[in-house]
Amino acid sequence: MALKERDEFTGQVTTGHEWNGIKELNTPIPRLVWIFLISMVLFGLVWTVLMPSWPGVNGYFRGLLGVDQHQAVKQSLAEANAQRAAWMDRLATEDFSSLAADKDIMTVVRQAGPAIFADNCAACHGAEGKGNPGYPNIAQSPMMWGDDTDAIAETIRVGINSMHPETRYGQMLAFGRDQMLSGEQINQLADYLVALHDGPAITNEARGDAETLFAENCAACHGADGLGSTDTGAPNLMDNFWIYGGNRSVIRQSIYNGRQGTMPTWEGRLSPAQIRMMALYVQDLRGKTP
Numbered sequence: 066m067a068l069k070e071r072d073e074f075t076g077q078v079t080t081g082h083e084w085n086g087i088k089e090l091n092t093p094i095p096r097l098v099w100i101f102l103i104s105m106v107l108f109g110l111v112w113t114v115l116m117p118s119w120p121g122v123n124g125y126f127r128g129l130l131g132v133d134q135h136q137a138v139k140q141s142l143a144e145a146n147a148q149r150a151a152w153m154d155r156l157a158t159e160d161f162s163s164l165a166a167d168k169d170i171m172t173v174v175r176q177a178g179p180a181i182f183a184d185n186c187a188a189c190h191g192a193e194g195k196g197n198p199g200y201p202n203i204a205q206s207p208m209m210w211g212d213d214t215d216a217i218a219e220t221i222r223v224g225i226n227s228m229h230p231e232t233r234y235g236q237m238l239a240f241g242r243d244q245m246l247s248g249e250q251i252n253q254l255a256d257y258l259v260a261l262h263d264g265p266a267i268t269n270e271a272r273g274d275a276e277t278l279f280a281e282n283c284a285a286c287h288g289a290d291g292l293g294s295t296d297t298g299a300p301n302l303m304d305n306f307w308i309y310g311g312n313r314s315v316i317r318q319s320i321y322n323g324r325q326g327t328m329p330t331w332e333g334r335l336s337p338a339q340i341r342m343m344a345l346y347v348q349d350l351r352g353k354t355p
């Protein structure tokens with residue numbers, strides 16, 4: 066082999082290659098890079114011995130440490146399912162007051178509730194339960210069928226005017242169409258209800274007449290004071306929540322044609338635990354603890 070040529074400026078040996086008068090120096094790879102490369106290779110070898118690595122014919126080399134991600138995933142899934150089953154059992158059977166007092170249960174309700182509500186209820190009652198014309202505000206208004214959680218769960222289970230054999234049944238009579246009241250009397254009642262809600266005032270005489278009409282025709286269901294009754298499902302007419310609307314023409318329509326809203330039954334579509342979870346969720350929206 067020919068004597069290696071040295072570069073006269075740096076004193077380095079050259080590779081012997083030359084391009085257009087420029088000679089390539091034969092500089093060694095720095096020691097630090099060697100150390101790094103060798104230690105990575107060693108680490109890689111040790112890792113393949115400790116951890117699951119080489120594929121074989123009937124499986125793979127499982128590694129000396131016995132680490133198994135499949136097993137770990139299976140185990141945490143099984144744990145999650147067991148926990149879920151425990152929650153579901155409690156939701157299906159336990160008293161609402163003790164469920165609501167349990168932070169873990171309420172965390173489950175707040176995490177799982179919004180999705181069930183969005184899938185099943187929001188189309189009618191709105192994303193936050195605040196209602197739409199024809200669909201009551203269940204996040205804020207007094208409940209027609211009762212404010213306590215058991216009553217709410219029962220409403221969700223059987224529905225209102227639904228296909229369920231035990232459905233809650235509520236009907237606002239068609240006082241005009243069925244000729245129980247004259248158009249004039251309906252106007253008097255509509256004016257009276259509007260006046261009670263910051264609408265145009267009416268004379269004392271008109272008020273007296275309307276109060277008599279109300280006592281004779283409406284109080285049986287809506288209560289003598291008009292605050293509603295959970296026995297008949299007739300809503301409170303004195304507050305500012307309206308299912309159909311509080312302006313004069315909509316109120317007049319409610320009295321003339323009657324109303325019979327339908328709330329579907331959820332029995333069979335949601336599990337008992339989910340139905341009771343929804344009742345807790347609705348109470349939570351209402352800011353109430355049962």
Ligand code: HEC
Pocket residue numbers: 182185186187188189190199200201203207208209210211217220221225235298308325326327328329331343344347
């Ligand atoms: C198809 C539309 C519709 C869907 C979907 C629906 N609701 Fe209703 N819901 C109604 C209507 C309409 C009423 C009022 C019925 C009436 O006017 O008497 C009502 C009434 C209620 C009431 C009783 C309100 C009261 O004042 O007592 C509750 C509670 C309720 N809904 C909860 C739910 C929950 C929870 C879901 C989802 C699981 C749901 N609703 C899904 C239409 C719906």
Ligand code: HEC
Pocket residue numbers: 235236237238240254279282283284285286287297298299300302306307308309310311316319320324325326327
């Ligand atoms: C047989 C029981 C019953 C009688 C009697 C009755 N109501 Fe009703 N009323 C209801 C029920 C139940 C509803 C709710 C209907 C629904 O949403 O399905 C209602 C709803 C209404 C509404 C609509 C409320 C809203 O939030 O939009 C008005 C207004 C109303 N009633 C006025 C009257 C007046 C005025 C009278 C007397 C002339 C009267 N009601 C008599 C049961 C009755």
